[in-house]
Amino acid sequence: MTTTTQDPGIAAASARSSRPKRSLPPMTPKLATGLLIAGGITLFGIIAPFFVGDPSQVNNVGLAGPADGFILGTTQTGQDVFAQLAYATRGSLTVGLIVGVLTLFLSAFFGIIGAYFGGWLDESFSLFTNVMLVIPGLPLVIIISSYVPEKSILLVSVVLAITGWAGSARVLRGFTLSVRNRDYVAAARVSGEKPWRILGVEILPNLIPLLASQVVFAVIFAILGEAGLSFLGLGAADSFTWGTMLYFAQNGLALRLGAWWWFVPPGLLIALFGAALALINFSIDEIINPKLRSQTRATRRSWKLSKAELRAATKEDVL
Amino acid sequence: MKYILQKLGFYLVAFWAALTVNFFLPRLLPGNPVDIMLAKLAQRGPVTPEAREAVELLLGTNTQAPLVVQYWQYLGKLFTLDLGTSVAFFPASVTDIIGQTLPWTVGLIGIATVISFVLGVGLGMLAGWKRGSWLDNLIPVTTMLQSVPYFWLALILLFVLGGMWDLFPLNGGYNVYEVSPGWNWAFIGSVIYYGTLPALTIVISSVGGWMLGMRNMMVSTLSDDYILTAEAKGLRPMRIMTTYAARNAVLPSVAGFAISLGFVVAGSIVTEAVFSYPGIGSALLNAVGSNDYSLMQGLFLVITLSVLGANLLVDLLYSIIDPRTRARN
Numbered sequence: 001m002t003t004t005t006q007d008p009g010i011a012a013a014s015a016r017s018s019r020p021k022r023s024l025p026p027m028t029p030k031l032a033t034g035l036l037i038a039g040g041i042t043l044f045g046i047i048a049p050f051f052v053g054d055p056s057q058v059n060n061v062g063l064a065g066p067a068d069g070f071i072l073g074t075t076q077t078g079q080d081v082f083a084q085l086a087y088a089t090r091g092s093l094t095v096g097l098i099v100g101v102l103t104l105f106l107s108a109f110f111g112i113i114g115a116y117f118g119g120w121l122d123e124s125f126s127l128f129t130n131v132m133l134v135i136p137g138l139p140l141v142i143i144i145s146s147y148v149p150e151k152s153i154l155l156v157s158v159v160l161a162i163t164g165w166a167g168s169a170r171v172l173r174g175f176t177l178s179v180r181n182r183d184y185v186a187a188a189r190v191s192g193e194k195p196w197r198i199l200g201v202e203i204l205p206n207l208i209p210l211l212a213s214q215v216v217f218a219v220i221f222a223i224l225g226e227a228g229l230s231f232l233g234l235g236a237a238d239s240f241t242w243g244t245m246l247y248f249a250q251n252g253l254a255l256r257l258g259a260w261w262w263f264v265p266p267g268l269l270i271a272l273f274g275a276a277l278a279l280i281n282f283s284i285d286e287i288i289n290p291k292l293r294s295q296t297r298a299t300r301r302s303w304k305l306s307k308a309e310l311r312a313a314t315k316e317d318v319l
Numbered sequence: 320m321k322y323i324l325q326k327l328g329f330y331l332v333a334f335w336a337a338l339t340v341n342f343f344l345p346r347l348l349p350g351n352p353v354d355i356m357l358a359k360l361a362q363r364g365p366v367t368p369e370a371r372e373a374v375e376l377l378l379g380t381n382t383q384a385p386l387v388v389q390y391w392q393y394l395g396k397l398f399t400l401d402l403g404t405s406v407a408f409f410p411a412s413v414t415d416i417i418g419q420t421l422p423w424t425v426g427l428i429g430i431a432t433v434i435s436f437v438l439g440v441g442l443g444m445l446a447g448w449k450r451g452s453w454l455d456n457l458i459p460v461t462t463m464l465q466s467v468p469y470f471w472l473a474l475i476l477l478f479v480l481g482g483m484w485d486l487f488p489l490n491g492g493y494n495v496y497e498v499s500p501g502w503n504w505a506f507i508g509s510v511i512y513y514g515t516l517p518a519l520t521i522v523i524s525s526v527g528g529w530m531l532g533m534r535n536m537m538v539s540t541l542s543d544d545y546i547l548t549a550e551a552k553g554l555r556p557m558r559i560m561t562t563y564a565a566r567n568a569v570l571p572s573v574a575g576f577a578i579s580l581g582f583v584v585a586g587s588i589v590t591e592a593v594f595s596y597p598g599i600g601s602a603l604l605n606a607v608g609s610n611d612y613s614l615m616q617g618l619f620l621v622i623t624l625s626v627l628g629a630n631l632l633v634d635l636l637y638s639i640i641d642p643r644t645r646a647r648n
Contacts, residue, residue, distance in 0.1 A: 030459075131333045134630050135340065138588060139603060139622050143615055146607040147345060220466060227468045228589050232604060246471060255478045267471035274466020279459070285535075 034279030041273050045089035052083035055240055066261050073261040075252060081262050084245055088266060091241035092223050095157045099222030100215045102161035103168055107214060110165070111172030112207065116180055116199050122173075129169045137163035138228070145234045153236045160225045161218075168214035172207065179206050213284040220274045227270055242266040322638055330631045337623040341616050342393050346386065402620070403613035405606075413617035416602055421621065423492055424598035427514050428587040431521035432579075438522065439529025440572055444565045446530065447537025458534055461527030473520040473593045480516060487516040490595035517594045525579075532575060536568035570641050577633035580626055 059074060066073045072081040114125030144159050145151060179185065180203060188202050223242070229235045230243025237244060245266040249255075254263040353374050357366050360374075396402070402413035446455040464472070481489045493500070493509040500506055540546065541564055549559045588600030595601065599618060606614035 127329070127332065130329065131336045134330075134333050134627055135337050136622050136626050139619050140340070142588065142603065142607060143619055144344065146610075146615065224466070224468055228470060231468075231470045232589065232592055234607070243468075246468070250474065255474060256482070263471075263474075267468055267475075270471070271463065271467040275463040278462050278466055282459075 028283055030279050031283035034276045034283070037272055037276035038280065041089060041269060041276070042093060044086065045093045048086035049083075049090055052086045053080055055079060055083040055087045072265055073259070075248070075254075075259075075262055081265065084240055085265055085269070087240035088242050088245045089269060091153055091236075091239050092226060092243070092270070094153055095160070095226045095241060096219040096223045098154065098157035099161045099164065099225075100219045102158065103165045103218035103222075104211065104215050106161065106165035107168035107172055108211065111169035112176045112199070112203070115173040115176035116203065117195070126170075126173060129166050129173070132163075132166035133170060135163075138225070141225070141229060142232065142234055145229065151234075151236045151238075153239050153241065156226055156229065156236050157222065160222050160229075164218060164221055164225070168218060171214060172210060175207060175210055176203065179203050209284050209287045213281050213288065216277050216281045216284070220277050223270060223273065242270050323635065326631060326634050326638075330627050334624065334627055337627070338394065338397065338620070339390075341619055341623075342390055345612060345616075397620070402617035405611055405614040413614050416614060417599070417617060417621050420597060420599045420602045421625075423596060424587050424591070424600060425625075426510075427517055427596060427598065428521065428590070430514075431518040432525070434518070435522040435525045436529055436572075436576055439526040440533045440569060442526070443530040443533025443572075444537055444560065444568070447534040447541065447568070448560050448564070450538060455534065458527070458531055462531055463527075464524060465527045467524065469520070469524045470589045470593050472524055473517075473590065476520055476523075477516065477593065488513050492597040517590055517596060520593075521590060528579075529572060529575075533568060533572050536571055537564060540564045540568040570637075573633065573637055573640065577630045577637075580629045580633070 056079060059077075059079070072085060075081060075084070110125045110129050114122040114129075140163050141159050145156070148155060185198060185202055188198050193202070226235060226241055227243035227246060230237075230241060230247045231250065233247060235241065235243050235247070237247075243266075246263065249259070249263045249266070252259075252262070254260075353371065357371060357374060360366050360370065400414055402417075405411050405413050405416055442454065443458075446452065446458055449455065477487075477489065481487045488494070491513055493506060493513050498505045498509045546559060546564055549563045554563075587598060588603055590596065591598045591600035592604055599622065603615065603618045603622075605611070606618060
């Protein structure tokens with residue numbers, strides 16, 4: 001399925017190495033596809049809005065299919081779907097970015113720092129994380145956003161981040177606990193390094209792959225969460241995101257009226273972007289857990305005896 | 320025993336935290352329920368000061384008592400199960416509405432989740448066992464299904480299977496015209512018929528996650544030494560797969576099941592919105608739509624309580640199937 005140039009031993013070593021250059025994942029087809037799609041969509045979101053017309057402009061050709069003037073047809077009120085899609089991509093990616101960064105900070109703070117210093121700090125941080133984890137997120141988000149009448153993209157993102165960081169923090173805590181007990185950390189401590197230096201220079205580099213994968217998850221979660229929230233009519237209704245596009249498409253009976261060009265593209269872009277990020281995450285996972293890499297399979301296969309060999313071996317045993 | 324007490328203690332703290340969030344959120348957030356409601360009323364005509372008083376009385380925000388006192392009153396009311404009266408479904412009490420809607424959600428979402436879990440873990444086991452097989456190569460596809468927005472997929476399936484081909488009903492929990500609720504076969508059959516499509520969409524969109532998780536754990540477990548020993552002993556592959564590898568590989572999935580329960584309830588809101596299913600999610604959306612704050616608080620409470628309860632149950636179960644969790648303490 002995949003071919004890589006490193007053997008598992010080196011990969012494991014490079015994941016452990018503190019030099020970030022070597023912990024970059026090897027360029028597999030999976031990773032390349034993921035980066036290509038995610039990069040393409042990101043570029044579309046950054047550049048396209050400069051070239052398309054006003055997404056809110058109303059025309060008198062409503063619900064027209066894809067044709068010359070409009071690449072992706074028009075909405076019920078004659079707005080250009082392609083222009084909306086461009087702005088929506090930008091909006092949704094902004095949500096993903098904000099939530100990703102916030103999740104990174106929140107989960108690193110509560111997950112890594114607590115686990116490293118231990119004691120009551122760890123106890124309280126871990127209790128807080130676990131409580132946040134079991135309190136159901138979406139209902140909380142719905143209730144919070146129902147109290148705030150004017151919602152911006154920023155607010156929706158902050159709410160999504162607050163309700164979504166706990167899972168990552170728990171994963172990070174588990175891994176930090178195992179890293180801090182390794183011998184080289186103890187050696188650093190004995191040699192008198194300051195706690196912050198140990199945390200930043202000795203421990204953090206080991207956590208980079210894990211942090212990266214958690215952030216990627218957070219971005220997927222955020223984009224899907226925002227879409228769900230907008231679909232329920234509780235998102236940032238004034239701005240363009242994939243979610244609000246779908247909301248207006250659903251309210252305009254896009255499917256019932258056969259206007260697939262209005263309903264399908266935003267959902268498809270979400271799915272593509274999510275799938276691309278998932279592919280990137282697979283590659284990161286293979287660094288974190290070298291057992292998942294395909295070489296291990298090849299190595300294991302070479303250990304296995306063929307049926308004939310097995311028969312010969314058992315025969316010898318019997319003899 | 321100590322483990323059980325610890326867990327009980329944790330969930331008590333979590334429950335208290337949820338109660339407190341539930342109490343302070345409306346009071347700390349910028350939007351004031353009274354103002355929001357009055358703004359809606361003002362669209363229909365001028366609002367008199369009496370109307371404002373009436374709304375304040377209705378929402379229970381007319382007291383001048385300090386927050387701490389209100390907090391104690393709130394906790395006291397909870398223990399007597401007095402959650403107030405619903406505005407959206409006046410004059411039904413919040414407790415009544417919860418009682419009516421909860422069984423629908425638990426039935427539909429609960430069964431769909433269990434099916435998805437069993438199916439995903441089973442398929443993941445097979446995929447991890449035979450790496451590189453067609454089933455294993457199917458995993459990226461199912462994971463992609465997971466990045467499809469759930470409601471988008473559900474709406475398309477609803478449109479195709481319900482609208483174009485007319486295989487399934489478009490909305491509702493049972494056929495309101497022909498059967499009446501009760502323990503008879505006609506009603507149960509109707510419920511199953513109406514629940515199949517929602518359940519199907521839930522299974523399709525969530526099975527991939529279980530598959531991937533189980534497959535990865537299975538792969539990790541299979542490279543452990545004791546599996547090699549088992550192979551060397553000449554045990555049948557079937558036995559190695561089920562009792563040696565899968566039994567240990569399934570543990571994180573079981574733990575994940577507990578965490579996912581929270582997302583299940585969350586997802587139910589969207590499911591019920593798409594299918595107009597008469598469950599707790601629809602009630603929550605109704606409450607949000609009509610600014611029914613006591614119903615919102617009550618539903619949030621019930622959702623939290625059921626998620627916490629399910630988590631506690633899985634935690635206790637986990638301590639039985641994996642003795643190491645008890646030993647660690």
